[in-house]
Amino acid sequence: MVADVTAGPETGTGATPAGDPLLPRPFRVVAVRRDTHDTVTMELAAVDGGDLPFAPGQFTMLQAFGVGEVPISISGDPARPGALTHTVRDVGGVTRALCAVTPGDVLGVRGPFGRGWGVADGTGGDVVVVAGGIGLAPLRPAVVAVLADRDTFGRVSLLYGARSPSEVLFGGELERWAAGHGVDVEVTVDQADPTWGGRVGVVTELVPGARFDPQRTLALVCGPEVMMRYVADALTTRGIPPHRVRLSVERNMRCGVGLCGHCQLREHLVCVDGPVFALDRVRRQLAVREL
Amino acid sequence: MQTIGDLLTAHPFFEGVDERLVRELERCSRNVHYRLGEYLFHEGESADRLLVIRRGRVALDVHVPGRGEVVVSTVDAGEVVGWSWFVPPYTWFFDARAVTEVSAVSVDATCLRDRCDADPVLGYTLMQRIAQVMYRRLQAARLRMLDVYEADHGG
Numbered sequence: 001m002v003a004d005v006t007a008g009p010e011t012g013t014g015a016t017p018a019g020d021p022l023l024p025r026p027f028r029v030v031a032v033r034r035d036t037h038d039t040v041t042m043e044l045a046a047v048d049g050g051d052l053p054f055a056p057g058q059f060t061m062l063q064a065f066g067v068g069e070v071p072i073s074i075s076g077d078p079a080r081p082g083a084l085t086h087t088v089r090d091v092g093g094v095t096r097a098l099c100a101v102t103p104g105d106v107l108g109v110r111g112p113f114g115r116g117w118g119v120a121d122g123t124g125g126d127v128v129v130v131a132g133g134i135g136l137a138p139l140r141p142a143v144v145a146v147l148a149d150r151d152t153f154g155r156v157s158l159l160y161g162a163r164s165p166s167e168v169l170f171g172g173e174l175e176r177w178a179a180g181h182g183v184d185v186e187v188t189v190d191q192a193d194p195t196w197g198g199r200v201g202v203v204t205e206l207v208p209g210a211r212f213d214p215q216r217t218l219a220l221v222c223g224p225e226v227m228m229r230y231v232a233d234a235l236t237t238r239g240i241p242p243h244r245v246r247l248s249v250e251r252n253m254r255c256g257v258g259l260c261g262h263c264q265l266r267e268h269l270v271c272v273d274g275p276v277f278a279l280d281r282v283r284r285q286l287a288v289r290e291l
Numbered sequence: 292m293q294t295i296g297d298l299l300t301a302h303p304f305f306e307g308v309d310e311r312l313v314r315e316l317e318r319c320s321r322n323v324h325y326r327l328g329e330y331l332f333h334e335g336e337s338a339d340r341l342l343v344i345r346r347g348r349v350a351l352d353v354h355v356p357g358r359g360e361v362v363v364s365t366v367d368a369g370e371v372v373g374w375s376w377f378v379p380p381y382t383w384f385f386d387a388r389a390v391t392e393v394s395a396v397s398v399d400a401t402c403l404r405d406r407c408d409a410d411p412v413l414g415y416t417l418m419q420r421i422a423q424v425m426y427r428r429l430q431a432a433r434l435r436m437l438d439v440y441e442a443d444h445g446g
Contacts, residue, residue: 133440163440190435192350192362197390200350200365202434205427209369219412224439 021257024063024108027084029101035087036167039134040099041075044084044107045230051081052109056141057116057248061256062086063108064097071253072098073138073275074112078145084109087137087169090146094275113256114275117246122218128210128240130231132161132203136169138248138275139222147181155211157184161203161227164189165196184211203227207234214239220276222248229286232279242280244281249274249282295320298396302343303369304420312413319402324394329370331387331395338375338383340397344368347393351385364428365390374421376400 019025027044027232034040046052052060054074063069070092076085090099101107119127119142127146131139146153158177162168168187186206188199199206203223219235221228228247235245251263251270258272266285270273299305305313323342324426325331331342333348342349346368352360362384366372372395375383381400407414 112383161440163438167440188365190438190440194359196362198368199348200362200367202431204434205431208427209367226437227439231436 012286021110021113022255024061024069024110026106027109029103029105029107030083031060032101035169038099039087039169040086040090040101040168041087041137042098042101043076044086044109045082046084046109046112048137052062052084052112053081054078054112054141055116055117056145057138058112058257059115059253059275060084060086060109060111060113062088062092062098062254064101064109065106065108065148067097068094069100069108070094070111071113071250071256071271073196075137078119078141087134087140089134100169110256113271117220117248117276119145119218119220122146123149123152124154125218126156126212128157128159128212128219128235130203130207130219130221130235132222132227132231133163133167134169135136135221135223136160137250138243139220140173142220143177143183147177147183150181154216155184155212156182157212158186159203159206159210160185160187160221161206162187162189164191165193165198174261187209191245202230204230204234207231207238210238212238212240215241217244219245221245225250226237232283236279242283243278245279246276247279247282247286248276249286251275260277292346295322295396296396298322298345299343302345302396304343304371304424308416312410312416315406315410315413316398316403319398319399319406320421322394324392325389327389327392329393331389331393332383333386334383336383338373338381339400340373341376341400341403342387343396343398344370344372345394345396347389347391349393350388350390352388355386360386360388364431371421371424372424377404377418377421391446427429 026047030045031043059071059073061069062072071085075087088098090096129139160198174185177183188201192200219240221231253271254260254262256271258269263270297315300310300313349366350362351364352362355361
């Protein structure tokens with residue numbers, strides 16, 4: 001039986017910050033891995049030794065002291081609340097400082113905030129995950145959660161588009177998911193190099209060939225907004241009902257708790273109502289310019 | 292044993308097309324195989340066939356001086372390669388190279404065009420299918436032009 005998800009994504013279990021949500025909690029950098037020329041994955045541990053439980057799809061406000069604070073989705077394993085993992089792409093001043101951390105550095109963390117993917121809603125059916133670029137990072141916890149309970153899901157597909165082979169994230173893990181967990185992994189790049197023997201093209205082109213039962217599928221999509229619009233069209237064209245297509249929407253989150261209004265998307269505050277939304281709740285807004 | 296007609300009717304490109312129409316192409320078609328690295332055709336050659344890919348992956352590439360072979364797109368099993376066969380001057384625009392072992396049904400272009408001329412229903416049906424392929428690839432090419440993964444905001 002497929003879970004009824006007409007109510008939209010769940011709010012993640014155990015995923016509300018303790019204490020004052022506006023006060024950063026110090027976390028020490030435990031490990032840093034450079035994924036690509038501009039992207040770094042870091043593992044953090046709370047200085048107070050406590051956990052940070054989260055639901056896949058939630059984000060924290062990550063602070064480089066003296067530089068600034070940005071919303072970053074959690075990319076770690078939800079079954080390991082003692083290890084906070086973030087994958088950060090250097091796209092500006094704050095993220096540049098975050099990408100430069102080394103083990104032992106201390107960062108400020110607020111959160112976790114927002115509503116997650118609601119992975120459990122896919123129980124009993126197929127799951128199709130569509131990621132573009134750095135968008136694979138917020139989806140990684142969802143894939144890990146599905147694989148931790150693999151037998152309760154049907155076919156699992158991961159369709160991933162990256163700009164070039166050198167910008168493919170989590171390459172080794174993608175291979176393990178395919179080989180060890182029966183995930184249909186398809187990767188495509190916009191621009192190939194001579195080392196690349198995989199697909200060349202945009203990620204939307206992978207949707208028609210993916211194997212899933214549309215009426216029993218939960219689709220999770222994350223990437224640049226224009227990519228998500230076209231992927232959502234491709235998924236609904238295949239017959240997945242809009243309320244079972246979920247997108248992680250990025251807006252200018254500041255406070256994380258619905259107070260400041262910076263992340264308003266018409267009637268939604270992305271930091272508390274999202275960042276994950278069912279397509280039928282945001283489709284109209286995504287088509288509005290300058291919103 | 293499957294006939295060429297069986298292979299064509301079972302292919303996603305012809306899904307939903309009247310089987311009688313598909314079987315009209317049987318006499319224009321033959322089964323072909325390409326080894327890894329083998330070229331299916333080269334830029335500038337006569338576009339003399341439609342290739343219905345049954346198995347494997349084909350890269351459409353172009354030689355760029357100083358950069359070597361640049362892959363502009365790939366075509367996988369379940370798709371077709373080439374529409375140059377129905378647009379004059381009927382010459383291939385790119386090279387096509389097998390990046391895996393490839394099995395395909397090769398439909399002779401002259402025979403195909405003749406049959407389309409003789410049977411407008413077949414012709415219109417095929418043109419609709421080819422137009423869908425062209426539409427999807429045009430949209431994909433436009434999306435790639437946007438370079439959506441390039442960082443476009445600071446934080």
